[in-house]
Amino acid sequence: MSEHSSVQAELSRNSETSEPVLDNLVTVTYRHRVGNLADRLAALRDWLQDDLSDLDAALGRVVAMPTTDVAWDAAQYLLQQSGKRVRPLCVMLGARMGGRLFDDDVRQVAIAAELVHTATLLHDDVIDQGAERRGVSTARMVYGNAASVLGGDHLLIDALRRVETVDLKVMSKLLTVIADMVSAEALQLEMRKSFRPDRDIYLRIVEGKTAALFRWSLEAGGLLGGLDAQVAQTLGEVGQHLGMTFQLVDDLLDIDGDPSEMGKTGCLDLAEGKLTWPTILAAERCPETAALLKKIATDHVDVAAANLTEVVARIRNTGAIDDTRAEAQRYAELAMVALEALPVGAARDALKTVVESALRRTR
Amino acid sequence: MSEHSSVQAELSRNSETSEPVLDNLVTVTYRHRVGNLADRLAALRDWLQDDLSDLDAALGRVVAMPTTDVAWDAAQYLLQQSGKRVRPLCVMLGARMGGRLFDDDVRQVAIAAELVHTATLLHDDVIDQGAERRGVSTARMVYGNAASVLGGDHLLIDALRRVETVDLKVMSKLLTVIADMVSAEALQLEMRKSFRPDRDIYLRIVEGKTAALFRWSLEAGGLLGGLDAQVAQTLGEVGQHLGMTFQLVDDLLDIDGDPSEMGKTGCLDLAEGKLTWPTILAAERCPETAALLKKIATDHVDVAAANLTEVVARIRNTGAIDDTRAEAQRYAELAMVALEALPVGAARDALKTVVESALRRTR
Numbered sequence: 186m187s188e189h190s191s192v193q194a195e196l197s198r199n200s201e202t203s204e205p206v207l208d209n210l211v212t213v214t215y216r217h218r219v220g221n222l223a224d225r226l227a228a229l230r231d232w233l234q235d236d237l238s239d240l241d242a243a244l245g246r247v248v249a250m251p252t253t254d255v256a257w258d259a260a261q262y263l264l265q266q267s268g269k270r271v272r273p274l275c276v277m278l279g280a281r282m283g284g285r286l287f288d289d290d291v292r293q294v295a296i297a298a299e300l301v302h303t304a305t306l307l308h309d310d311v312i313d314q315g316a317e318r319r320g321v322s323t324a325r326m327v328y329g330n331a332a333s334v335l336g337g338d339h340l341l342i343d344a345l346r347r348v349e350t351v352d353l354k355v356m357s358k359l360l361t362v363i364a365d366m367v368s369a370e371a372l373q374l375e376m377r378k379s380f381r382p383d384r385d386i387y388l389r390i391v392e393g394k395t396a397a398l399f400r401w402s403l404e405a406g407g408l409l410g411g412l413d414a415q416v417a418q419t420l421g422e423v424g425q426h427l428g429m430t431f432q433l434v435d436d437l438l439d440i441d442g443d444p445s446e447m448g449k450t451g452c453l454d455l456a457e458g459k460l461t462w463p464t465i466l467a468a469e470r471c472p473e474t475a476a477l478l479k480k481i482a483t484d485h486v487d488v489a490a491a492n493l494t495e496v497v498a499r500i501r502n503t504g505a506i507d508d509t510r511a512e513a514q515r516y517a518e519l520a521m522v523a524l525e526a527l528p529v530g531a532a533r534d535a536l537k538t539v540v541e542s543a544l545r546r547t548r
Numbered sequence: 549m550s551e552h553s554s555v556q557a558e559l560s561r562n563s564e565t566s567e568p569v570l571d572n573l574v575t576v577t578y579r580h581r582v583g584n585l586a587d588r589l590a591a592l593r594d595w596l597q598d599d600l601s602d603l604d605a606a607l608g609r610v611v612a613m614p615t616t617d618v619a620w621d622a623a624q625y626l627l628q629q630s631g632k633r634v635r636p637l638c639v640m641l642g643a644r645m646g647g648r649l650f651d652d653d654v655r656q657v658a659i660a661a662e663l664v665h666t667a668t669l670l671h672d673d674v675i676d677q678g679a680e681r682r683g684v685s686t687a688r689m690v691y692g693n694a695a696s697v698l699g700g701d702h703l704l705i706d707a708l709r710r711v712e713t714v715d716l717k718v719m720s721k722l723l724t725v726i727a728d729m730v731s732a733e734a735l736q737l738e739m740r741k742s743f744r745p746d747r748d749i750y751l752r753i754v755e756g757k758t759a760a761l762f763r764w765s766l767e768a769g770g771l772l773g774g775l776d777a778q779v780a781q782t783l784g785e786v787g788q789h790l791g792m793t794f795q796l797v798d799d800l801l802d803i804d805g806d807p808s809e810m811g812k813t814g815c816l817d818l819a820e821g822k823l824t825w826p827t828i829l830a831a832e833r834c835p836e837t838a839a840l841l842k843k844i845a846t847d848h849v850d851v852a853a854a855n856l857t858e859v860v861a862r863i864r865n866t867g868a869i870d871d872t873r874a875e876a877q878r879y880a881e882l883a884m885v886a887l888e889a890l891p892v893g894a895a896r897d898a899l900k901t902v903v904e905s906a907l908r909r910t911r
Contacts, residue, residue: 308697308698308701311674311693311694311697312693312694312697312698313694314693314694330674330675330693331674331675331676331677331737332737334671334674334675334697335671335675335730335733335734335737338671338704338726338730338733339727339730339731339734341701341704342723342726342727342730343727345708345723346723346724346727349719349720349723353716356712357712360705360708360709360712361709363701363705364702364705364706364709367698367701367702367705368702370698370701371698371702374694374695374698
């Protein structure tokens with residue numbers, strides 16, 4: 186049995202269960218080396234340690250400007266927070282899959298991926314009027330809206346200029362992705378304060394806001410690595426599914442996460458009435474819960490003051506949390522299946538580890 | 549005597565007087581056709597009427613999106629206000645100088661110039677927390693900060709995508725210009741609330757915020773028109789000086805303009821403690837005025853309530869208003885001189901009219 190068909194068999198056999206599927210998928214190529222996810226992540230970190238250090242150093246220099254400037258401070262503030270750097274890692278691994286190491290061009294594109302992400306966070310905080318992100322004050326609370334707007338503009342243009350010097354086709358794709366991100370953010374803004382449990386709208390928002398940049402990061406890496414356009418596109422699909430997995434797990438953690446482990450307050454999305462997959466499912470299944478969620482979205486709920494335990498319990502009772510976990514897993518599996526069509530090697534193994542850790546993360 | 553040396557002679561002969569110099573400069577090539585500025589502007593409008601209508605129609609379609617979306621509404625709101633469309637006009641005339649009409653590619657680049665300008669206005673209003681722009685409520689007051697941030701992002705990316713389809717070199721230059729604009733805005737933000745009458749800082753801010761986009765618009769037009777890089781660069785210099793003229797006249801109108809004619813409240817910059825050329829000159833010349841201006845910048849002055857007549861009188865007494873007018877004229881003359889080196893023709897004549905009207909405008 187070929188590796189790919191064995192994966193398919195695993196998938197259909199295990200479609201009702203949860204983590205074992207992925208475990209099996211990952212270990213098809215991985216278990217013989219290191220046993221569990223933590224070990225594989227450690228191995229991945231060891232493998233790319235020099236490149237990741239390079240990246241962090243380069244990100245530290247992005248806003249090292251001659252003037253001390255509040256807008257750059259706002260950008261720096263966010264860049265320095267120990268981010269997961271998942272998008273640059275995608276660029277790095279995409280290039281590796283084509284046999285290209287983390288040279289200066291790949292580094293520029295990897296940096297750009299993180300800068301675009303950071304720029305949207307800066308603008309999002311102004312748009313959402315957010316006070317905290319992951320337990321830390323948002324840049325706009327520290328430096329003001331003005332600095333966050335300008336800091337975001339600065340990073341966005343900086344990112345485009347970096348990619349432009351490397352590859353014009355990749356830059357053109359980045360422009361499209363940023364346009365998608367802005368459209369998705371606008372759609373989310375439009376939906377705010379009017380909880381409308383619409384799956385199609387949710388998917389459009391998440392594809393634009395989250396999945397598009399993951400897709401670009403992997404595809405860009407693959408193109409820089411010299412992979413055929415078709416193969417790079419498949420890498421992009423992996424990114425698309427990885428991004429969806431990421432967002433669905435974010436949705437889960439908001440409602441079901443352990444605040445002490447996450448390092449942030451729970452139920453922020455819930456209190457803001459943001460459309461998430463578990464709230465959509467719960468609203469579909471229970472009219473009372475739908476009405477309650479609508480009320481939360483319409484009113485302004487203070488998360489710190491409000492007791493949302495009952496709402497969370499209602500959502501849980503509909504089975505929405507379990508089914509969101511299953512949905513996240515479904516996307517992770519789609520990513521794994523797409524990966525099976527890609528060249529065998531350490532980069533592919535590493536991407537499987539990334540997908541699995543995206544699904545299993547607790548913060 | 550060649551046309552150019554005759555202009556130089558006029559300049560040196562009339563260097564102490566005001567408008568006649570420009571009048572002479574413009575009429576070297578223009579007076580034999582139409583007599584005064586109003587007539588020349590009318591002739592210019594007739595000449596380009598179809599192109600300008602095309603442009604307005606195209607700008608009306610920019611944000612005609614399928615969804616009714618508050619972020620696009622914010623962008624549309626600003627785009628629909630009867631702007632001067634000076635930047636697209638520069639693109640148009642630059643291309644005409646090279647013999648290229650307002651075809652689709654030129655139109656895309658002209659639209660991009662207006663979109664970048666509008667995007668920065670949208671973000672500036674959030675940054676400045678402005679309530680009015682030219683007597684009309686700012687988009688952020690109508691649609692909120694969120695829509696203004698997103699609307700600005702949308703227009704910026706839209707502009708870049710349009711230029712990218714036309715000419716990659718021109719797009720690369722636009723990225724640099726936007727980076728300059730953001731840097732200048734950040735510098736202005738840094739200087740806020742601490743009135744520091746520094747000419748160098750003022751020039752850096754104005755070159756970035758205003759002159760850079762004028763420079764790009766004319767140079768881009770010239771490059772699209774097939775002019776040599778050197779000639780296009782001279783067109784860019786014209787744009788640079790034109791932008792400086794524009795800003796200095798803006799500074800003048802803020803302090804010395806007729807609010808009923810301008811269609812906006814006067815002394816807005818003054819009340820915000822923004823660095824302008826007349827306030828810098830006044831502060832240099834009179835320590836008491838400098839202290840007063842510093843106090844205005846540090847405190848928060850309500851323009852509607854405050855009586856700034858005395859401050860304006862003090863500024864006027866230092867001669868700062870007259871000398872700002874002279875400085876604006878100096879830049880207009882630099883633009884005229886640069887124009888003399890460019891190909892003779894209707895486009896050059898039209899640009900002279902634009903420069904002169906920038907200097908003489910009262911709103």
